[in-house]
Amino acid sequence: MYENIALTETTYYILLALYRPNHGYGIMQKAYDLSGGRVRLAAGTLYGALNTLCDKHWIEQLPAEAGSRKKEYRLTEEGLDVLINEIERLRELVNNGDAVMKGE
Amino acid sequence: MERKKVWKLFFVWDFEKEEAWLNEMAAEGWTLCSVGFCNYTFERSLPEEYTIRMEMRPYDPEYIRFMEETGVEYIGRIIQWLYFRKRTEEGPFDLFSDIDSKIEHLGRIGKMIASIGILNLGIGILNSVNPTHMGWINLLCATLLMYALGRIHGEKKYLEKERSLRE
Numbered sequence: 542m543y544e545n546i547a548l549t550e551t552t553y554y555i556l557l558a559l560y561r562p563n564h565g566y567g568i569m570q571k572a573y574d575l576s577g578g579r580v581r582l583a584a585g586t587l588y589g590a591l592n593t594l595c596d597k598h599w600i601e602q603l604p605a606e607a608g609s610r611k612k613e614y615r616l617t618e619e620g621l622d623v624l625i626n627e628i629e630r631l632r633e634l635v636n637n638g639d640a641v642m643k644g645e
Numbered sequence: 646m647e648r649k650k651v652w653k654l655f656f657v658w659d660f661e662k663e664e665a666w667l668n669e670m671a672a673e674g675w676t677l678c679s680v681g682f683c684n685y686t687f688e689r690s691l692p693e694e695y696t697i698r699m700e701m702r703p704y705d706p707e708y709i710r711f712m713e714e715t716g717v718e719y720i721g722r723i724i725q726w727l728y729f730r731k732r733t734e735e736g737p738f739d740l741f742s743d744i745d746s747k748i749e750h751l752g753r754i755g756k757m758i759a760s761i762g763i764l765n766l767g768i769g770i771l772n773s774v775n776p777t778h779m780g781w782i783n784l785l786c787a788t789l790l791m792y793a794l795g796r797i798h799g800e801k802k803y804l805e806k807e808r809s810l811r812e
Contacts, residue, residue, distance in 0.1 A: 549812050551743050566715045584715045585700060585740035588708060589749065611714055 548627045551590050554580055556624045559600055562615040565591065599623055647689040649675065654683050656789070657758060658796040660699055660726075667697040671730075680721045680728050695730040696738040701754045702727055725757060744808045751801040755794055762790035 548556070558571035565587060572580045582590075591614060594600045599620035603613040616624065651670075655663040667677050667685070675687035676695045702708065702725060709719045716735050720728040731738040741747045765787040772780030 549743060549745065551745075551812075564714070565711055569715060581737060581739070581742055583739040583742035583746075584712050584717060585750070586742045586746040588711050589746055610710065612711075 546623065546626065547630065548623070550580065551582060551586060552594070553624075553627060554582065555587070555590055555594065556599065556616060556620055556627075559614055559616045559620070560624075562603055562613050564611040564613045566611075568614075594620070648678070648686055650684055650686045652684050656793065657754070658793040660701075660754070664697060664699050667699075667728075671695045671697055677720055677728060677730060680723055680726075682723060693733050696733055698729045698731075698738060698740050700727045700729070700740050701725050701750065701757060743812050744804050745812070748801055748804050748808065751797055751804070755797045755801065758790050758794045758797065762787050762794060765790060 554572035554575065555568055557575065558568040563571060565584075568591075569582045569584070569587060572582050591600070595602065595614075598617055600614050601617050603615055605612065653666075655666075670677065670685075670687055671690070672693050674690055674692040674694070676690040677685055677697055678688040679686040697720075704722060704725070704727070712719060712729060717729050717731045717738070720730055722728065729740070741750060765783040769780045769783030769787055772778035772783065774780075
């Protein structure tokens with residue numbers, strides 16, 4: 542069902558960062574750490590992407606905790622499937638790249 | 646705290662120049678603290694203490710709260726132009742980190758310019774039949790805004806072409 546979807550880097554890192562529930566700023570930090578400081582999700586971009594991903598039901602908002610104004614998000618089942626598919630697709634890309642470059 | 650007010654006019658298609666100027670002021674130790682029509686109020690700060698960013702977006706308290714969560718301060722707005730700042734020591738500050746969201750932002754700016762332009766065109770045409778009214782001012786505004794729209798459109802087209810190759 543998802544085989545032909547190539548995610549953008551922004552979407553990929555958001556889904557990856559939400560493998561454990563997280564809030565907006567936490568997602569930015571997680572993407573930064575995972576990529577060794579290469580990926581900096583900007584706040585405006587992240588806000589738009591989170592809304593779009595919620596609309597697509599790939600992620601969802603956690604019920605707000607008492608006393609906390611920060612919104613937390615988590616992956617849905619569907620979002621997890623999309624992420625697993627994308628990791629498989631990326632693996633294929635890298636394997637093909639390696640194979641061609643090594644002249645196989 | 647020491648403050649100063651500066652009057653300055655920027656055309657809407659020059660928002661990047663406006664942002665660059667605000668950051669030059671910040672680099673000199675004058676950080677934007679409030680905005681009004683064609684005027685900017687700055688407060689004394691350390692040189693390069695803050696980075697300033699502008700965004701066209703309908704005012705939404707939820708968005709402001711989200712920005713504040715990420716360490717961004719909301720300065721104020723002029724209609725739908727929002728002004729933000731963030732301490733430089735907290736790292737580079739940008740509002741958009743991929744081409745898609747930059748294209749979307751230019752789309753929002755284009756829409757806003759188009760609607761004000763059409764409004765001016767309408768008022769201009771209605772008033773031009775009556776010689777005592779200053780309909781030509783509206784027509785002039787409409788012409789300027791259409792020019793602005795062209796500039797924004799060109800920038801957007803360039804990004805869309807890039808987007809077909811990369812993110």
